[in-house]
Amino acid sequence: MDSKVVLRGNLDFLGLGDLLQLIGSNGGTGILRIISKYAPEPGQVFFVKGNIVNASNALLKGKKSAGLDAAYSLFGWLEGEFEFSQEDVQIKKNISTNRMEIILDGLRMVDEGVVPILGAVSFEKKSSDASDKGRSIPIVKGSLVDYLYVVDEEEFRKGQTIVKENSCGSWIWVILEGVVDIIKETSQGPLTMLKIADGAFIGGLSSFSFDSPLRSSTAVAASDVILGVMDAQRLANDYSERHPDFRDFAMSLDRRLKEVTDRTVEIYLKKNKFKEFTQDKKPFKEKGEKLFTIRQGQASVIRKIKEGYVPLANLGEGDFVGHVPFFDIGHEPGSASVFVSDDFEVSELDISWLQEEYGLLSPALKNLIENIATCISITTSAAVSFQKKNVQKK
Structure with missing residues (x-):
């Protein structure tokens, strides 16, 4: 594939985090170059099918000039320009960390303040909200x-x-303007799980079920917010047109978000149930x-980190x-292991067929499913963070 620049702009308009999400969600293969007048060479992030496989920053020395350290360092490049070129990436894979976790x-x-900001930029460290x-x-x-797919607007x-x-409620909203906190109630008070903004959704695929679903979390306006009320019937019709196996897959994704959210709350409350989750189970050996x-x-999905084991989903x-x-x-197979019961049985899904079904989704429904996947990744990162803090406090 010849090099072809398909995206170009200024970091004032799209920051690195937004760029990584955009290229990743579109399955891009190529090189993202970050150009700064404060650096002699561009910083680079290499993508293969939407996954970050390597990065480089000539300002760093030795091993840190490539790989994950280089990727993190580029978040400090707040001024400059970027361009993404579609091209074959002939470079050794040096990063296996999930894209959302990198972001x-x-x-x-x-x-x-761990990553320094490049250039003549003042930076004031944000104070943490007590909540x-x-x-x-x-x-x-x-x-x-x-x-x-937006049939009405509401303001909060x-x-x-x-x-x-x-x-109870089955409404699905998309955020048009503002920021919303997604909160779980715990025995130690409310816990903010996510902060979501423009283009993110409130509500999930369970809204398509015949039973009136219960809301799994509280949503509170963190700023003045304008929400778009989605055409739920049209979304449900789009969903019903897909093959039953794909619908089962998508609904399982929705359930997994609820699972990882509940597991994260448990770890926050210092109730790590790793032993309970793996009792009478063995590793799933499919590679x-x-x-x-x-x-x-x-089956139980478990991530191993230096500070111990993090149960993510049953x-x-x-x-x-x-x-x-x-x-x-950010789960199996690359970032977590699966433990299964003795009676565990599976049937293999055709990945090519599944991807074709995914490609046939309406843009609105695809955005909704991508939003669920992103929330799983972010919540997983929170579970890991809580586990690390629990160990550090001992």
Whole structure:
């Protein structure tokens, strides 16, 4: 493939985090170059099918000039220009970390002063909101809004509750302007799980079920907010047109977000259930880029970090395990292991067919599913962060 610049602009308009999300969600293969007048050479981020495989920063020395350290350092390049060229990437894979985790960690490192800012820029460290429990929470945006699916608009003032946890409701909103806090109620008070902004959704695929779903979290306006009310019937019709196996996969993704959210709250409350999750289970030994539907038995998704084991999800019949080709939720196979019961049985899904089904989604429904995947990745990062803090406090 010849080099072809397909995206170009200024970092004042699109920051590095937004760029990585945009290129990743579109499955881009090529090189993102960050050009700064304060650096003799551009910083580079290398993508293969939307995944970050390497990065370089000539300002760093030795091993840190490439790989994950280089990727993090580029978040400090707040001024300059960028361009993304589609081209074959002939470079050794040196990064296996999930894209959203790189974004979250990079933004946090800048916020905490770990990553220096390049150039003549003043930077004031943000104070942590007490409601965030001393944790830096980046604001995550979604894709461009498909206004063809917006049937009405609603406004909420800063501090107003949009939906309450455990209340009934099937409305789906997309954020048009503003920031919304997604909050779980805990025995130690409210815990902010996510901060979402323009293009992100409130509500999920469970809204398409026949039963009136209960809201799994509280949504509160963190600023003045304008929400677009989505055409739920049209979305449901789009969803019903897809093959039942794809609908099962998508609904399993929705359930996994609820699972990882509950597990994250447990770890925050210092109730790590790793032993309970793995009792009478053995590692799932399937290797490679395969995807399976669980037909029988139970599975637990566990991530191992230096500070111990992080339980992420309990899965059962109808759920999926394995490699998803069109987004990375930061779980198995690359970032977590799967432990299964003795009666565990699966059937393999055709990844090429699944990707074709995904490509047939309407833009609005695709954005909604991508939003769920992004929230899983961000919440997983929070679970890891809480586990690290729990160990450090001992």
